[in-house]
Structures are given as structure tokens and as C-alpha cells.
Amino acid sequence: MHELWFGAFLTPTAENAHTLMRQAALAEDVGLDIIGVQDHPYQPSFLDTWTLLSVLAARTQHIRFFPDVASVPLRPPAVLARAAASLDILSGGRVELGVGSGAFWDGVAAMGGPRRTPAQAVAALAEGIEVMRALWTPGGPVAFDGEHYRLDGAAPGPFPPHRIGVWVGAYKRRMLELTGRTADGWVPSSAYAAPEELAAMSAVVDRAAADAGRDPALIRRVYNVSGRFSRLAGPGFLDGPPSLWADQLAELVHLYGMSVFVMAPTEERDLKIFAEEVAPEVRAALGREQRQAAEPGTSPSATLDESSRPRLPKRDLAELSPAQRERGMHLVRVHDGLREELAEIRKGLEQVAAGRGEVAALRSLINRLTMRQNYWTLGSFCASYCRVVTTHHTIEDERMFPALRAAQASLAPVIDRLEEEHEVIAGLLTGLDAALVAMVEDPDGIDGVRDALDALAGALLSHLEYEEQELVEPLARLDLDV
Structure with missing residues (x-):
């Protein structure tokens, strides 16, 4: 469902400041997607x-950044929210926010921060996330009265140009549940959660998400890894040639x-x-799996090729007026509605799948009839969603794209690519509809619906993100009637 990213994990040692600049530039030059920088404010040898993130963002053009992860006990959430939003604006939407509840309490306390119990740390981080999101949401003054943090009429803003992801560093049950x-x-x-430990941790995250009514698949899984490249395979994780x-x-x-990663x-x-060597091989392997799993009628182009997408230089959104930025963010809000509805379809599908396993022999006929009705309900919802997506794309193709072409000729390669991707997604919508029809006739066909929905979700989410990255700025800057 999520686009695959590969990145660099940097240690901000002050004596290696010039090396960090060089590593960040190299990471962008070789095509990595993101840079994570660990955050230990109590460490005197660290920048x-x-x-550091601000300087690195200013020296790069495309690569994303995130604190990996920010020590929230030493960074008040209200201030952290404004810092993250500011850097997202200044970098053109290239910031995600990794956060942690605190672990090195002697260091935190030495810097004047609170010394919290595990339960208090989790509760404080939950409040902190709520505070940050409130300050990223347009509206009136925010009041928040928590046990650990308070807002007394704080005005929200500045508003990031893209929805900043809040990524939580978590290992223990309480934190994993908060994440979910x-x-x-x-x-x-990987230093604290070896690959063989991920299954149990991931299950806690998934269960907490489902209990909260969320789709676990919407939660990005970010793995900090280390290893050794060598000609021969060693006994450990990531110890050997790039193919391993x-x-x-x-x-x-x-x-x-x-x-x-x-x-x-x-x-x-x-x-x-x-x-x-590693990233292309992982992407190729997953592309082969997805093509093999695709049902007849599902486009083999479901995995959209990120590397071939045209990219254009854009103005800093911070240079534009609030009214202009608001105009550009309208596209993101429309897309967010599509994302939320896609999550609801997946939730409904999994509920149907779970119900299918409860058919009892003595009530098989009744249960089959009940499930058939559930299938029809799901099919109606999916069909409605397909119409919404198709209508959205039609509006873009017939109004927004021609207006953008006329206003800025250099956008033509991007718009051409977006129109091609609309055709790919149209094929995937047709495949989902065909799978739904088959499911009504054959209850086991729900697996085909799941595969078709996975293909649609992967392509659509990737497409929406690409469109936002390339069109929010020109839509904000150009005065168009779309």
C-alpha cells in the first residue's frame, strides 16, 4: 500500500559535521528517499x-527528512509542532516527524526535563501527539488541558504543505498500542528489535489499530537497519552481498x-x-510478486514506476500568501477524503472476511444468505467509491489539467504522466468491479477482491502523493478557476 522508501540513518556527531553534509548530499545524489537523524539533546558531542535537519534540507532539493526519533520530553510538543511545520514549509513538504517518549531518563533529567515512569511517558506522548495535530489544523484558538501538556487558546499554524506523518519509535506493549x-x-x-521479534510487535500494533477502528495497513512501518556488505554471506542479519x-x-x-528502510x-x-544495488532489487522482487498475484483483468502497471516520473522545480510555498497556500491545499483535502474512504472499504472487506469463517454447519444456508447480503453491501460501497474516483479524475482531466497546461507550459510532462496514471487506475477500478461480481457468485472470491483492492490501493495512493508533490505549489501560485 505504501510507496517503498530507502534512506540513510545519520548520527549527528559534532566533530563530523562536514561528513554529515557530504553524506546527505551523496544520499540525494544516489537516489535515496529519506534521511533520519537521531535526536539526543542531552548528548554534548551531538549537533x-x-x-542540522534545517541545514541539510537547505542544501538538498528532493530527499525527505525526519528526526529518528525526536525526544519529546525535551521538546515541548507545541514548539515541536511549529518547528516541524516550519521546516516542511521551507523544504517544500519534505518532512516527517519521528517521536519518542524518552528512554534515557538520567540525560533528560540532567537537562531539566521530567523523569517519568513508563506509563507516564506513554500518556505524555499521547497528549503531545494530540497537541501537535491540533496546531497543524486550521481553525480557532486551541484549548487543551492534559495531565502533562496544556494549551490555553494557542492559535494554530503555520500549516505544513503536506500531511506530516507522526512516526512513533516503539518496542514495549504500551508504546506499540499507542502507535496502533x-x-x-x-x-x-534492528539493534533493539531483531527481525524475528517484529512479528509479535507488529501484531500488537495491528490489534490496537483494529480495536481503535483503524486499518493497520495505513500505518507505515519504518525499520532502522545496520549491517555489513561483503562478498560472502555471514551468519547475521544483513551480513553479505547486496543480493542477500x-x-x-x-x-x-x-x-x-x-x-x-x-x-x-x-x-x-x-x-x-x-x-x-539493494533498493532496485527489492523493488523488482516485490514488483514480480505483485504481478504474479494479480488477477486477470488487473493491470500489470499497478505498481507505478516512481523513478520515471517527471519532477519539476517549485517555488517555496512560504513565499506565497496564506490565501494562495489555502488554494493549493484544497487538492490535498480532496485527496484525503479519497484516502479515508479507501480505508473504510478495506475495513469493510476484512469484516466480511472475518464473518465468513464463522459459518456453522447447521446454519450454513442462513449464514450464506447473510454473507451474500454483506457481499452486496460491500459491493455497493466499492462501486460508489469507484464512481467518486472516476469523477474526480474526470474533473482533473477536463478542467484542472488543461488550465494548468495553459498557465504553465513546463507542467506538460507532469500532466501527461498523471493522465497516463489515470488510465492505469481506471483499469484497476474495472478489475475491482469484476472481482466483486465474481465474489457474489462465489463466496471464495473474496480473496480476489482483496488482491484487486490491494492493487488499486497501491497505485492510487502512490498517484495521489505524486500529484500533490507536483501540483500543490502551481495550484497555489497560479490563479486558476478549477
Whole structure:
């Protein structure tokens, strides 16, 4: 469902400041997607993470950044929210927010921060996430009266140009449950959560998400990894040639839905190998799996090729007026509605699938009739959603895209690509509809619906994100009637 990202995990050692600049530039040059910087404000040998992230963002054009993860006990959530939103504006929407509840309490206390019990730390982080999201949401002054944090009429803003993902570093049950209930992403590290431990942790996240009425698949799985490149395979995780790395990482995508791998390089050549040998092989392996799993009628182009998408330079949204930025964010809000409805379809599908397993022999006929009605209900919902997506794309094709072409000729390659992707998604919508028809005739056909929905979700979510990255800024800047 999530686009696959590969990145670099950097340690902000002050004496290696110039090396960090060089590593960030190299990470972007070789095509990595994201850089994570650990955050330990009590460590005197480290650069301040937010200062470093700001400098690195200013020296790059495309690569994303996130604190991996921010020490919330030493960074008041209201201030952290404004810092993250500010950097997202200044970088053109390239910031995600990793957060942690605190672990090194002696260091936190030495800096004047609170010393919290595990339960208090989890409760405080939950409040902090609520505070940050409130300040990213347009509206009136915000009041919040928590046990650990308060807002007394704080005005929200500035507003980030894209929806900043809140990714939680979590290992223990309480934190994993918090991640499932509220977070956009989960960030474990292989040093503290070996691959064989991920299954039990992931199950806690998934269960908490389902209990909260959320689709667990919407939670990004971000894995900080380290290893050794060598000609011969060693006994440990990520110890051997790039092909072994690719096989092991692809397995984690398949088993646990990991979609972001952030590697701590031993030397700079590791970044080049990771980007140019490991990442393409993982993507190719997953592409083969998806094509093999696709049902007849599902387009083989379901996995949209990120590397071939045209990208254009854009103005800094911070230079535009609030009214202009609001105009650009309208597209994101429309897309968010599609994302939320897609999650509801997946939730409904899994409810149907769970009900199917409860058919009892003595009530088989009644239960089959009941499930048939459930299938028809799900099919009606999916068909309605397909019409909404088709209508949205038709409006874009017939009104928004021509207006953008006329106003800025350089957008033509991007618009051409978006129109091609509309055709791919139209084919996937047709495939989902065909799978629903088959499911009504054959209850076992629900597996075909799941495969068709997975293909649609992967393509649609990737497409929406690409469209936002390329069109929010011109829509904000250009005065168009769309």
C-alpha cells in the first residue's frame, strides 16, 4: 500500500559535521528517499538535530527528512509542532516527524526535563501527539488541558504543505498500542528489535489499530537497519552481498509490511550500494510478486514506476500568501477524503472476511444468505467509491489539467504522466468491479477482491502523493478557476 522508501540513518556527531553534509548530499545524489537523524539533546558531542535537519534540507532539493526519533520530553510538543511545520514549509513538504517518549531518563533529567515512569511517558506522548495535530489544523484558538501538556487558546499554524506523518519509535506493549491507536508510522530499529521479534510487535500494533477502528495497513512501518556488505554471506542479519540484503528486506516487506528502510552507513560507499544495488532489487522482487498475484483483468502497471516520473522545480510555498497556500491545499483535502474512504472499504472487506469463517454447519444456508447480503453491501460501497474516483479524475482531466497546461507550459510532462496514471487506475477500478461480481457468485472470491483492492490501493495512493508533490505549489501560485 505504501510507496517503498530507502534512506540513510545519520548520527549527528559534532566533530563530523562536514561528513554529515557530504553524506546527505551523496544520499540525494544516489537516489535515496529519506534521511533520519537521531535526536539526543542531552548528548554534548551531538549537533542539535533540528538545526542540522534545517541545514541539510537547505542544501538538498528532493530527499525527505525526519528526526529518528525526536525526544519529546525535551521538546515541548507545541514548539515541536511549529518547528516541524516550519521546516516542511521551507523544504517544500519534505518532512516527517519521528517521536519518542524518552528512554534515557538520567540525560533528560540532567537537562531539566521530567523523569517519568513508563506509563507516564506513554500518556505524555499521547497528549503531545494530540497537541501537535491540533496546531497543524486550521481553525480557532486551541484549548487543551492534559495531565502533562496544556494549551490555553494557542492559535494554530503555520500549516505544513503536506500531511506530516507522526512516526512513533516503539518496542514495549504500551508504546506499540499507542502507535496502533494514533500514529501514522512505527519506527523500530534492528539493534533493539531483531527481525524475528517484529512479528509479535507488529501484531500488537495491528490489534490496537483494529480495536481503535483503524486499518493497520495505513500505518507505515519504518525499520532502522545496520549491517555489513561483503562478498560472502555471514551468519547475521544483513551480513553479505547486496543480493542477500535485498532478499532479507523484501521478506520483511512481505511479512510485516515494512515500507521504509533507513540504513546506518559504516562508510559512504555503503550508501551508494544501498541505493544502486539493494533498493532496485527489492523493488523488482516485490514488483514480480505483485504481478504474479494479480488477477486477470488487473493491470500489470499497478505498481507505478516512481523513478520515471517527471519532477519539476517549485517555488517555496512560504513565499506565497496564506490565501494562495489555502488554494493549493484544497487538492490535498480532496485527496484525503479519497484516502479515508479507501480505508473504510478495506475495513469493510476484512469484516466480511472475518464473518465468513464463522459459518456453522447447521446454519450454513442462513449464514450464506447473510454473507451474500454483506457481499452486496460491500459491493455497493466499492462501486460508489469507484464512481467518486472516476469523477474526480474526470474533473482533473477536463478542467484542472488543461488550465494548468495553459498557465504553465513546463507542467506538460507532469500532466501527461498523471493522465497516463489515470488510465492505469481506471483499469484497476474495472478489475475491482469484476472481482466483486465474481465474489457474489462465489463466496471464495473474496480473496480476489482483496488482491484487486490491494492493487488499486497501491497505485492510487502512490498517484495521489505524486500529484500533490507536483501540483500543490502551481495550484497555489497560479490563479486558476478549477
